[in-house]
Amino acid sequence: MNLAKYGLKILIIPSLVLLTALGLGIYQLFYANLHAPESFSRSSNFAWSPLYQEIVNGTLWINVTWTWQTENLSMTVKVNDDDLHYLDYVGIAFDRNYNGVIESLGKDGGALGFFPYNQYWGGLLGPLGGISFASGGLSPSKYHTCTFTNETGYEFRISLPKTLFTIDHPILMHLCYRDGKCSEVGYPESYHVFIEFEV
Ligand SMILES: [Ca+2]
Numbered sequence: 001m002n003l004a005k006y007g008l009k010i011l012i013i014p015s016l017v018l019l020t021a022l023g024l025g026i027y028q029l030f031y032a033n034l035h036a037p038e039s040f041s042r043s044s045n046f047a048w049s050p051l052y053q054e055i056v057n058g059t060l061w062i063n064v065t066w067t068w069q070t071e072n073l074s075m076t077v078k079v080n081d082d083d084l085h086y087l088d089y090v091g092i093a094f095d096r097n098y099n100g101v102i103e104s105l106g107k108d109g110g111a112l113g114f115f116p117y118n119q120y121w122g123g124l125l126g127p128l129g130g131i132s133f134a135s136g137g138l139s140p141s142k143y144h145t146c147t148f149t150n151e152t153g154y155e156f157r158i159s160l161p162k163t164l165f166t167i168d169h170p171i172l173m174h175l176c177y178r179d180g181k182c183s184e185v186g187y188p189e190s191y192h193v194f195i196e197f198e199v
C-alpha cells in the first residue's frame with residue numbers, strides 16, 4: 001500500500017470539499033447582497049400580564065410592525081391602553097454606536113417620545129428605561145401621527161429618516177410605553193414597560 005499516495009488523497013478530498021463549500025458561501029453572500037429587497041417588513045407582539053403592569057386591568061399588548069424603506073424606517077406601534085391621556089407616550093432609542101448595548105443618558109444619542117394628539121418630545125434614555133425629557137415640552141410632531149379608540153387603544157404611525165437619525169438595518173432598538181396617569185400619582189414602575197429587540 002502506498003501510504004504517501006493515500007495520505008495525499010486524504011488531504012486533497014477534504015480540501016476540495018472545503019473550497020467548494022467556501023465558494024458556495026461566498027456566491028450566496030454576493031447573491032443575497034445583490035438581491036437584498038429595498039423594502040421589507042417585520043412584526044412582533046409583546047405582552048405583560050397584570051402582575052407586571054397597572055396600565056390595563058388584563059394583559060397589556062404592544063404590537064410593533066416595522067418597515068425598512070430606502071430612506072425611512074417606518075413603524076406602526078399598537079398599544080391596547082384603555083384610557084387616553086395627553087402624557088401617555090411611546091419612547092424609542094437606538095444603539096446608534098453599534099456596541100450591542102443601548103446606553104442611557106445620551107451615549108447613544110437622543111431618545112424620542114411620541115405622544116397623543118401628534119405631539120413629540122425629545123430627550124435621553126433614562127436609567128429606568130423611560131425617557132428623561134429635555135426642557136421645552138411637547139411640540140407638533142414631524143415624525144408620527146397617533147389615533148386612539150376605546151375599543152382598541154392607541155395606534156402610533158412613526159416614520160424616521162434613516163440619515164437624520166443615523167440608523168440602518170439591523171439595529172438594536174429600545175421601545176417603552178408609559179401610561180400618563182402615573183403623572184397624577186407619582187412615578188410607579190408599574191405604569192411603565194419597555195423591551196429591547198433588533199429591527
Ligand atoms: Ca392611558
Ligand SMILES: [Ca+2]
Pocket residue numbers: 094095096097098099100101102103107108
Ligand atoms: Ca450603544
